[in-house]
Amino acid sequence: MNKKKLLISSIFFILIISLLTTGCVKESDSKEESTITIEDMANRKVKVPTNISKVYATNPSGTIFVYTLDPDSLIGLNYEFTDYEKQFVDEKYRKLPVLGGWFGKNSTGNVEEILKYSPDLIVNVGKIDETSISASEKIEEILQAPVIMLGDNIEEISEAYEILGKVLGKEKRAQELAKYSNDILKEAEENSSKIKEEDMKKVYYAEGPKGLETEGNGSRRMKVLELVKGENASKSVETKDKHGKTNVSLEELLMWNPEYILVGSDPDKGLNVKENILKDPLWQDIEAVKNKNIYEIPHGPFNWFDRPPAVNRLMGIKWLGNLIYPEVFDYDIKEETTKFYKQFYNMDLNEEQIEMLLSN
Structure with a gap:
C-alpha cells in the first residue's frame, strides 16, 4: 500500500515539474x-x-x-x-x-x-x-x-x-x-552628366544673419549643389567642424563673384537675408546681385537645401537644378512640389501653399 502511495506521489511530482518547466519554456519563447x-x-x-x-x-x-x-x-x-x-x-x-x-x-x-x-x-x-x-x-x-x-x-x-x-x-x-x-x-x-565643366554655374550659399557664413567643398551641407553639378563659389573655404557656417569676408565674396546666391530666411524671426543683401550697397558689384539672381531656399516645414540634412533635400535637387539649368532639369516645379509633398508628407498642397513655397 505504501509502495502504491509512493508511486502515485512520484508521478504527481513529475507531472507538476513537467508543467512548470513547460510554462517556463513557453514564457521564454514568448519573450524571444x-x-x-x-x-x-x-x-x-x-x-x-x-x-x-x-x-x-x-x-x-x-x-x-x-x-x-x-x-x-x-x-x-x-x-x-x-x-x-x-x-x-x-x-x-x-x-x-x-x-x-x-x-x-x-x-x-x-x-x-x-x-x-x-x-x-x-x-x-x-x-x-x-x-x-x-x-x-x-x-x-x-x-x-x-x-x-x-x-x-x-x-x-x-x-x-x-x-x-x-x-x-x-x-x-x-x-x-x-x-x-x-x-x-x-x-x-543623368541630368548633371549633360553639363560641361565650363558651363557650370557658380553658386554661393549665404548663411547667417548677414549672409557672410557659408560652407566649403566636401561639406555634406552642399550635397544638393554637388548633385546638380553647380560650382561652389566658396570651395576654397575650410569647413572647421561638422556644424559648418564658416565666416567669410565681403572681400572674398567679391573676388569669387558668384552667378547665383542662395539664402535661407525665416519670416517668423524677422530675418530676411535676401532683402538685406539687395539693399546693401557693398554687395551691388557681385554678378548675382546685379542680375537679381538671389533666391530664398524653399522652406516648409523643412528647408529644401540643408538644415536639417534629410529627405527634404530630394525636392531641393529638382528645385535647384531647374533654377540654374532649366534646359537640363526641365521640370514643372509646381507639379513636382505637389507630387513630393503628397508622397512624403501625405499632404495635398493648395495653390496658396505652393506659391508660398516657391515665391523666392
Missing part, C-alpha cells in the same frame, strides 16, 4: 518572439520590439524620417514648428510635445520628459563614426530603449527607409519612399 534583431547602418546588432508604437528621434533628420514613414508613432518633436512651418504640417502633429534632442551645438534631449512617454525605439540619424556610436550607446542607456543608427548621406536615404520600415512594420511604405528617393538621385545623375 516579442523582439527581433536588426542590423543598423553602423553594423550594430540591435534587439527591438516586434510591435513598436512609440518612437523618439534624437534630431530633426531622424524625426523627418519617422514623420514621413509612420507619423502616428512619433511621441514628440525636437523643436517647435514656427507659425509659418505649421501651415505645411498636418494639424494632428502640430501640437506634439517638444522633447529637444541631441543635435546642433550643446543641445541635449529633455530626458525626464522623454522617459514619461516610455519610447519603444530611439532613432539616431547622422554621420556614423566611433563618436556617434558611443553617443548612441549612452542615449540607449539614459532613455532605456534600443537605439538604431541611420546615416544621413543623401545617397543613404533609401537604405535608411528600408531598415526603418522593417523595424516599424511599414515595409511597403518604406519601399515606395526608397524607390522615389533612388529615382530622383538617378535622374539627377
